[in-house]
Amino acid sequence: MKDVVVVLGAGGIGQAIARRVGAGRHVVLADLRLDAAQAASRILGDAGFETSATQADIASRESIRALIEHAQEFGPIRNLVNAAGVSPSQAPVATILKVDLYGTSVLLEEFGKVVAEGGSGIVISSQSGHRLHALTEEENAALATAPTEELLKLPFIVSITDTLKAYQYSKRCNVLRVMGEATNWAKRGATLNSISPGIIITPLANDELKGPRGEGYRKMLSLCPCRRAGTPDEVGDLAEFLMSSRGRWITGSDFLIDGGTTASYFYGDLQYLKATH
Ligand SMILES: NC(=O)c1ccc[n+]([C@@H]2O[C@H](COP(=O)([O-])OP(=O)(O)OC[C@H]3O[C@@H](n4cnc5c(N)ncnc54)[C@H](O)[C@@H]3O)[C@@H](O)[C@H]2O)c1
Numbered sequence: 052m053k054d055v056v057v058v059l060g061a062g063g064i065g066q067a068i069a070r071r072v073g074a075g076r077h078v079v080l081a082d083l084r085l086d087a088a089q090a091a092s093r094i095l096g097d098a099g100f101e102t103s104a105t106q107a108d109i110a111s112r113e114s115i116r117a118l119i120e121h122a123q124e125f126g127p128i129r130n131l132v133n134a135a136g137v138s139p140s141q142a143p144v145a146t147i148l149k150v151d152l153y154g155t156s157v158l159l160e161e162f163g164k165v166v167a168e169g170g171s172g173i174v175i176s177s178q179s180g181h182r183l184h185a186l187t188e189e190e191n192a193a194l195a196t197a198p199t200e201e202l203l204k205l206p207f208i209v210s211i212t213d214t215l216k217a218y219q220y221s222k223r224c225n226v227l228r229v230m231g232e233a234t235n236w237a238k239r240g241a242t243l244n245s246i247s248p249g250i251i252i253t254p255l256a257n258d259e260l261k262g263p264r265g266e267g268y269r270k271m272l273s274l275c276p277c278r279r280a281g282t283p284d285e286v287g288d289l290a291e292f293l294m295s296s297r298g299r300w301i302t303g304s305d306f307l308i309d310g311g312t313t314a315s316y317f318y319g320d321l322q323y324l325k326a327t328h
Pocket residue numbers: 059060061062063064065081082083084087107108109110134135136137138150154175176177178247248249250251252253254255256
């Protein structure tokens with residue numbers, strides 16, 4: 052039996068984090084698309100990692116429970132990485148809310164019941180959540196602590212009609228949910244944090260840069276303080292620190308890693324974006 056790392060979402064960011072924290076452990080790669088999980092499993096397997104691939108849907112509690120059973124066959128679950136999600140251009144409002152908002156919340160609830168002592172979890176949120184206006188105290192508390200099955204019935208969630216807002220609320224909820232769940236995970240001796248990346252180059256982001264909205268994205272990147280997009284490995288570095296022995300005093304926190312884009316959006320050269328977001 053080995054310590055197990057469960058990675059949901061076998062895309063670029065999930066794989067980068069798996070490489071940082073997976074050595075000497077069993078890495079379970081889970082994705083809605085089994086072929087994506089299998090491809091990532093092969094790449095990591097060829098790089099010396101012990102892996103297995105499985106299909107899982109974070110929007111289904113039954114699927115998450117089955118994933119936990121599968122993972123526990125290899126040993127105690129020490130780490131959870133949630134890098135699964137859908138973006139505003141990929142899915143309708145209902146799917147974004149079901150996967151990114153509800154799915155992440157169920158995942159944290161279910162893994163919070165089984166995570167091993169000394170473990171840690173990371174949720175990939177987004178800089179997008181930082182662009183949403185301030186919510187009321189009651190709205191914050193509901194997103195952080197309402198029973199998971201009530202989340203999609205909250206009036207201010209039901210009234211969302213556009214995909215960007217659905218994504219922003221979901222990502223804000225991820226950060227608040229991590230705060231709420233971190234207090235439960237702590238009772239099992241485990242930490243839980245979120246990372247909010249800016250534009251990270253993955254096949255998906257590359258498609259966006261070459262697509263119809265590419266010119267806008269390229270302008271934004273050229274004007275952001277660091278003048279480039281980020282790489283999955285830079286997110287992996289941060290996740291590694293948070294999940295290492297040096298990160299044990301950090302829990303319930305969110306880390307913005309966006310090359311200064313959010314700072315510039317509010318107070319710098321990117322303020323022109325406020326008119327469109
Ligand atoms: N790439 C970026 O620029 C960027 C920026 C900020 C935040 N993020 C977030 O990072 C996370 C990972 O993004 P990525 O860039 O690696 O994208 P990606 O598309 O490469 O990976 C996401 C993976 O999630 C899987 N997935 C989708 N729905 C699922 C479900 N219901 N259950 C299980 N798996 C599901 C997809 O099949 C895909 O393999 C997402 O939550 C995304 O919102 C990405």
